[in-house]
Amino acid sequence: MDHQIQRGTVVLATPWGVAAIFSGVGSQYAGMATRLHQRYAIVRETFTEASDVLGFDVAELCTEPSARERLNLQTESQLALLTTSVAMHRAFERQTAGPAVTHAAGHSLGEYSALCVAGALPFAAALRLVRHRGEAIADVAARLDGGMMWVIGLDTGTVEHLCRLWTEQDVHPVHLSIVDAPRRAAVSGRTADLHSAAGEFEARGAQVFPLRVTGPFHSPLMGPAADQLADFLTGIDLAPPRLPVISGVDARPHPGGPAGARLLADQLVSPVRWHAVQQRLAAEGVGASLEMGPGRVLTFLSAGTRGHPRPWPVDRYEDFDALARAMRLGADDEPAVLDACLRIAVSTPTRRQDTDVAGHYRRLEETRRARKPGAVATGLGALDALLAAKGISARERRGHLAAATGGRTWQ
Structure with a gap:
């Protein structure tokens, strides 16, 4: 558990992972896209880049009410969603002091956004791929x-x-x-x-x-579209991602290269196993997920499902600074976090006998009673040490720490 004193404030290094997750469907483009386009230069640059590649004004497609009918068309809506999601992630990385993203995943089409932000797929190549994918899908669906x-x-x-x-x-x-x-x-x-x-x-x-x-998407009936996409993917260089991108086909990290390309083609004929993706993220110690895109579909899907990373829909907040503030715990949250630490300490079964367990628990109790500056950092450190003494793996400990903080950071 890494923490340090800085200007009188305890700064706790995030003890759990943070995933960027991307939906394959979008809504509420106009308001959100207009707000981001006006506020962030990197968003405007991303929309210009997409427009240059595609040959039409993507910003107009996303922000002008007169273009709403075009957004109902499958290929156009998918290109708008990809551009908006990538623009949001770029702005988040550049404009905030929020937690660093450690994993990425996408529901259906959202996997292309995830691969982009992980450096596996250049944005221009992703746009061309999504255009071809949309056209192939529409062509097959029209015949079924x-x-x-x-x-x-x-x-x-x-x-x-x-x-x-x-x-x-x-x-x-x-x-x-x-x-x-x-x-x-x-x-x-x-x-x-x-x-x-x-x-x-x-x-x-x-x-x-x-x-x-x-159409009957994500099923064997879309085989001809998958074959077309596989042929197109032979000309795309899919690099190994610089951070884990969890595939919706098998809930495993994308490998990049030909095997990664095959997964993108298989996606058209295979079920989207989003629940398994969320379970994989949680198992890897991811405690919070940032939903990057218009709407809150993935946040809705996580509601009431235990064991998933806590979702933070970017679309809920006015800007990325507001999101970063919401993700930070404050002094008023100290009792709840320390109480959660004590509950986790008691309820987690011991996998090996270690005499240090009792000492770490006493330290945790004393921290809860004393409530001195830096109590949350001290309490989380004590919980981490206690769980390690119980024989809990580092990956599982990250999940417990995320549960104690509610997927938020402490500063």
């Missing part, structure tokens, strides 16, 4: 009478089993396409098969809702 629907309230393992069983039997074959939570999934298929499967899911206690999309 298909769509997607939510299946809520049924265990996702059961949903996946039923999809596989019905497909093997060729009885209303549908395919698992999104897993956002243990009981929140989406399936894709042809329209007639979705209608038939809906009744079967409802008979098992699920609620079903259609998604407002134009």
Whole structure:
């Protein structure tokens, strides 16, 4: 646990990771994009860069009410989302003293933004890829009478089993396409098969809702689009990311190179396993996630799901300074943090016997009673040492420390 005294204030190095997460769908472009475009030069530069690559004014697409109909088109909306997300991350890195991003991940299309900010994919190349991806998807979807629907309230393992069983039997074959939570999934298929499967899911206690999309995305039915994208990716140099980017296909870090390119093609025919991505981030000690993009879709998905990093939707705050302030604990938060440290110290099972455990616990209790300057830093340090004495791994300790602080930093 690293901390130091600086100008009379304890500065605690963030003991847990911070992920930048990117959604594959966007809303509320106009207000947020206009605000950022006016405030930050790096945002304007990013939109200009995108406009030069794509040959049309991306800022106008995102900020002008007259362009709203174009934002409803699949390819245009995806290009706008990529540009906005990358611009937001660049502004966050340049304009704030907030916590450093240690991981990245993206839901569906958002994975391209994650690869950009991790240095694996140049922004210009990502724009061309997303344009080609959108066109390929739209072309295949136009030839299919298909769509997607939510299946809520049924265990996702059961949903996946039923999809596989019905497909093997060729009885209303549908395919698992999104897993956002243990009981929140989406399936894709042809329209007639979705209608038939809906009744079967409802008979098992699920609620079903259609998604407002134009094709059976993230399913084997999109195979021709995946093949087109794979061919296009042969001309793209995907570098190893400079920080872990967790893939939505297998919830593992992107490797870069041909294997990473293959994951991007496989993404079109495989389920988005967002819940597994969040579990992977938490297992790697990530305590907070910054949702970079218009809207708060990923924050909504995390609501009520235990074990996920705490989400911080950038769109909720006026600017990045306001976000950084919200992520910092203050003196009023000291009792709650120290109480959380004590609860975690008591409830975490011991994996090895170490006589130092009792001493660290007494230090933690004394810190809670005394409430001297720097109490949070001292308490977190005592908790970290106690957990280490109990045989808890460094990765798990980071998760416990993030839980104690609520995914916030102490200064």
